Amino acid sequence: MADLSAPCDLSGQTALVTGAAGGVGAEIAVCLERAGARVFATDLDSARLADVRTDRGAAWDIRALDVSNIEDVGSVVGSVCEEAGKIDILVNCAGIYRMQFLPEITEPEWDRLFAVNVKGAAFMTQAVAQSMTAAGRGGVIVNVASAAGRRATAGSIAYSASKAAVISLTQGCASELAASRIRVNAIAPGAVETEMWDQVQRDYAGRLPVDGPTVKEMQLSMTPMGRICTAEDCARAVLFLASDQSAFVTGQTLNVDGGLWMN
Numbered sequence: 001m002a003d004l005s006a007p008c009d010l011s012g013q014t015a016l017v018t019g020a021a022g023g024v025g026a027e028i029a030v031c032l033e034r035a036g037a038r039v040f041a042t043d044l045d046s047a048r049l050a051d052v053r054t055d056r057g058a059a060w061d062i063r064a065l066d067v068s069n070i071e072d073v074g075s076v077v078g079s080v081c082e083e084a085g086k087i088d089i090l091v092n093c094a095g096i097y098r099m100q101f102l103p104e105i106t107e108p109e110w111d112r113l114f115a116v117n118v119k120g121a122a123f124m125t126q127a128v129a130q131s132m133t134a135a136g137r138g139g140v141i142v143n144v145a146s147a148a149g150r151r152a153t154a155g156s157i158a159y160s161a162s163k164a165a166v167i168s169l170t171q172g173c174a175s176e177l178a179a180s181r182i183r184v185n186a187i188a189p190g191a192v193e194t195e196m197w198d199q200v201q202r203d204y205a206g207r208l209p210v211d212g213p214t215v216k217e218m219q220l221s222m223t224p225m226g227r228i229c230t231a232e233d234c235a236r237a238v239l240f241l242a243s244d245q246s247a248f249v250t251g252q253t254l255n256v257d258g259g260l261w262m263n
């Protein structure tokens with residue numbers, strides 16, 4: 001019988017992480033590696049990814065990957081399967097954010113947000129699930145959604161809609177892939193201290209009354225636990241969802257937001 005008090009052990013498993021040069025993705029890749037997985041870290045910005053690997057003292061195999069490019073997706077998933085023999089864990093973390101109020105949304109920016117945040121996660125899942133199903137060993141997929149996908153706010157209509165789509169994608173894929181013993185879950189972080197959150201604060205700063213609360217103060221006032229999420233908070237939740245500690249959990253989106261949303 002399994003020792004239920006044992007930590008999340010991923011020894012012998014292969015994990016593929018997208019967006020691993022970013023604040024959240026790098027922490028997830030570090031965490032999965034420390035848990036024993038062989039990590040293939042991927043990002044659009046492969047030069048930055050190599051620097052992050054050095055900074056973090058990680059041993060990741062790295063690959064350049066644009067998740068919005070289906071040919072790229074197929075060739076990277078194929079090359080990882082060839083080199084490692086299998087993929088057990090996929091974390092879809094690559095994502096972009098744009099601040100736009102309704103009148104400012106343009107078709108190219110809408111398409112780009114959905115190409116990276118939604119299409120990227122969907123076709124990565126399709127390619128990896130195909131290899132997991134063929135191998136017959138099951139697997140785990142974790143998507144990085146957002147609290148914005150739970151409830152949209154002014155100025156983030158397209159981003160929020162893309163993250164709501166990621167939550168829906170998680171549920172649909174979980175339903176289809178359960179028969180192949182593939183679990184699909186998501187995390188929905190609140191604001192996380194990364195470059196993306198720095199950009200959000202800069203973007204909103206010019207749009208809020210100067211004598212009113214900042215976007216950070218507003219975020220903190222709505223968060224019962226009274227602090228901003230860290231990349232480590234996200235990585236801990238992903239580790240739980242990637243490990244057997246969550247063996248009977250699928251189709252769920254776990255809020256990692258200090259109580260911001262309680263649904």
Ligand SMILES: NC(=O)c1ccc[n+]([C@@H]2O[C@H](COP(=O)([O-])OP(=O)(O)OC[C@H]3O[C@@H](n4cnc5c(N)ncnc54)[C@H](O)[C@@H]3O)[C@@H](O)[C@H]2O)c1
Binds near residue numbers: 022043097192196
């Ligand atoms: N930072 C936040 O406040 C916050 C909150 C909730 C959810 N999220 C989500 O967390 C995830 C990671 O965000 P982060 O804060 O680490 O942002 P980040 O900007 O630090 O990292 C995002 C990474 O994705 C990569 N990327 C962008 N387009 C890509 C593409 N087409 N193909 C492959 N990689 C691509 C970037 O190069 C970057 O390294 C995103 O999905 C984001 O939407 C972030």
